Amino acid sequence: MRRWSETAQAIADTRRTSEKVATLAAYLASCAPHELPLAAVFMAGRPFPERDARTTGLGWSAIARVVEAIAGRGAGALGAAYDRSSDLGQSVGDLLADARHQPVGPPLTVPEVGQAFASIAAARGPAAKSAVFGDLIRRCDPFTARAITKILSGELRIGLREGHLEAAIAKGFGRDLADVQWAGMLTGDIGRTAELARDDRLGEAELVLFRPLRSMLAHPAADEAEVLARLGSPVWVEDKYDGIRAQLHKLDREVRLYSRDLHDVTDQFPEVIRAATDLGWDGILDGEVLGWRDGMALPFLQLQARLGRKRPSEEIQELVPVIFVAFDLLAFADGAAADGAARGHGDPVQALLRLPLTERRERLEALGLATTPGLGIATLVSAPDAEALSAVFAASQQRGNEGLMIKDPSSIYSPGRRGYGWLKLKRPLSTLDCVVVGVEVGHGRRHGVLSDYTFAVSDDRPGSDGRLVTVGKAYSGLTDAEIAEMTKWFEAHTLQRHGRYRLVEPTVVVEIAFDVIHRSDRHASGFAMRFPRIVRIRTDKAPDEIDTLSAVARIHDQLQEGGRYRVLTAGEAEAVSVPRAGTPTAGA
Numbered sequence: 001m002r003r004w005s006e007t008a009q010a011i012a013d014t015r016r017t018s019e020k021v022a023t024l025a026a027y028l029a030s031c032a033p034h035e036l037p038l039a040a041v042f043m044a045g046r047p048f049p050e051r052d053a054r055t056t057g058l059g060w061s062a063i064a065r066v067v068e069a070i071a072g073r074g075a076g077a078l079g080a081a082y083d084r085s086s087d088l089g090q091s092v093g094d095l096l097a098d099a100r101h102q103p104v105g106p107p108l109t110v111p112e113v114g115q116a117f118a119s120i121a122a123a124r125g126p127a128a129k130s131a132v133f134g135d136l137i138r139r140c141d142p143f144t145a146r147a148i149t150k151i152l153s154g155e156l157r158i159g160l161r162e163g164h165l166e167a168a169i170a171k172g173f174g175r176d177l178a179d180v181q182w183a184g185m186l187t188g189d190i191g192r193t194a195e196l197a198r199d200d201r202l203g204e205a206e207l208v209l210f211r212p213l214r215s216m217l218a219h220p221a222a223d224e225a226e227v228l229a230r231l232g233s234p235v236w237v238e239d240k241y242d243g244i245r246a247q248l249h250k251l252d253r254e255v256r257l258y259s260r261d262l263h264d265v266t267d268q269f270p271e272v273i274r275a276a277t278d279l280g281w282d283g284i285l286d287g288e289v290l291g292w293r294d295g296m297a298l299p300f301l302q303l304q305a306r307l308g309r310k311r312p313s314e315e316i317q318e319l320v321p322v323i324f325v326a327f328d329l330l331a332f333a334d335g336a337a338a339d340g341a342a343r344g345h346g347d348p349v350q351a352l353l354r355l356p357l358t359e360r361r362e363r364l365e366a367l368g369l370a371t372t373p374g375l376g377i378a379t380l381v382s383a384p385d386a387e388a389l390s391a392v393f394a395a396s397q398q399r400g401n402e403g404l405m406i407k408d409p410s411s412i413y414s415p416g417r418r419g420y421g422w423l424k425l426k427r428p429l430s431t432l433d434c435v436v437v438g439v440e441v442g443h444g445r446r447h448g449v450l451s452d453y454t455f456a457v458s459d460d461r462p463g464s465d466g467r468l469v470t471v472g473k474a475y476s477g478l479t480d481a482e483i484a485e486m487t488k489w490f491e492a493h494t495l496q497r498h499g500r501y502r503l504v505e506p507t508v509v510v511e512i513a514f515d516v517i518h519r520s521d522r523h524a525s526g527f528a529m530r531f532p533r534i535v536r537i538r539t540d541k542a543p544d545e546i547d548t549l550s551a552v553a554r555i556h557d558q559l560q561e562g563g564r565y566r567v568l569t570a571g572e573a574e575a576v577s578v579p580r581a582g583t584p585t586a587g588a
């Protein structure tokens with residue numbers, strides 16, 4: 001593990017990508033067979049492979065107590081070291097080095113570290129976890145302890161991106177980079193990819209049921225012209241559903257759902273699982289879970305009420321029902337395996353990723369999802385030019401959508417990539433001038449400054465006397481200098497403090513852009529904006545010139561015509577017939 005730590009340091013020490021890759025390639029090529037997979041995963045800065053949902057669950061304070069005890073220092077010593085470096089791994093290394101800590105026992109190997117991480121994850125409770133961590137650190141010299149803590153805390157920070165790791169694997173084992181990248185997408189495990197490359201078996205990387213793939217992502221496009229310049233013509237257009245990305249895996253009567261971060265979320269959406277159980281095929285769908293009632297999408301804020309609950313109660317299922325809207329088919333097998341035997345867990349299915357979207361869509365439409373209650377497929381239209389695309393955008397915005405997903409019909413499915421095969425087009429629906437009524441200290445880079453603003457419009461209903469009613473909260477879109485200035489101003493004009501939140505004098509007018517507006521009881525106005533952001537401070541406007549509640553209601557009411565999303569589902573009579581993939585046209 002010492003050699004691993006030195007290699008990681010050498011990679012951190014150079015800014016030149018080619019040197020990073022060469023150093024890593026030489027190291028990986030020299031790893032013992034059983035070391036290689038873990039060494040590669042650790043270089044990605046993870047204690048476990050990406051698709052492995054385990055976490056060590058070892059917190060800051062447990063690490064501090066263990067290391068302070070080993071170094072023979074009192075409580076708070078690690079905190080003090082941390083204040084100097086702002087890096088947990090570094091401060092662990094510093095504390096042990098100061099205490100002249102000598103490793104106990106034989107030198108630690110990479111697989112032993114992997115074993116210890118697994119034991120920490122499996123141990124129950126902080127005391128048991130700390131005991132395993134303590135045994136591990138006692139065996140380390142300070143430099144190695146520093147590296148191990150960095151991996152454990154997810155803060156390796158040696159300037160290696162996934163692409164560099166793949167390049168190093170290709171170089172180290174003399175393989176084609178494209179083959180390594182493809183295997184990497186399918187396995188979702190850089191360690192496994194390294195082994196396959198070493199053994200010249202990259203072609204055997206397979207898509208396996210119940211092992212989620214990373215989701216294909218979309219690149220933002222500025223306008224219609226950029227979309228057409230990048231994708232050519234015609235383009236395929238779908239609503240950009242505001243729900244939860246999900247991958248549905250099915251084998252016989254077993255159905256599981258995975259989130260975008262590859263976690264198993266099956267238990268959170270029992271309706272979707274029930275709906276898919278009886279389907280007569282096996283495979284993998286990509287789609288979005290949407291809150292859905294009576295043929296209409298529910299606002300994300302309502303869906304949010306269901307999230308975070310491992311098993312939703314009957315009550316919440318009734319309150320916020322969901323459907324699964326599929327927009328892609330990634331793998332498919334028709335019933336039993338070719339030899340008549342039932343396929344089992346982990347068996348391969350036919351990967352469709354490299355087929356063009358046209359073919360994947362055609363197969364998706366043949367699955368009968370649109371006539372299965374609880375499931376649906378994304379409505380697709382084809383736009384031949386910028387004008388048609390603009391018209392689709394305007395219509396979908398009027399339906400209350402945040403934007404469009406635009407896809408190249410000939411594109412393959414690239415897991416985990418934010419390529420140019422899919423683009424997203426968003427444009428603010430409108431802006432409103434609001435007054436800031438509350439402020440909060442920000443997070444991360446913005447900690448220590450007042451950067452989160454709650455803002456209000458005036459209630460112009462009879463008898464309300466222009467009372468201010470909150471309508472949203474935005475993290476500042478302002479520059480650091482503007483935030484610093486506003487912080488000073490709000491410090492001086494605070495009316496009341498409630499913990500982190502301060503009520504401030506309602507004098508600063510801000511122009512807020514947003515994509516969608518919903519009814520919501522989160523704010524006093526009865527409305528909430530989706531994706532609000534501050535466009536600018538309106539120093540030219542006085543607080544009595546801000547927008548009114550009726551203006552908000554007007555924008556909202558215009559959005560309500562006809563239902564927010566278009567989804568082909570059994571619940572909507574006019575949408576049951578599925579258009580052929582090759583023929584839909586804009587405005588259909």
Ligand code: AMP
Nearest residue numbers: 218238239240241244245288327378405
């Ligand atoms: P973003 O999260 O802004 O990068 O946008 C990409 C996300 O949009 C995806 O992760 C999906 O969850 C979501 N999405 C909504 N509708 C679609 C669609 N029709 N096709 C693909 N992704 C979609």
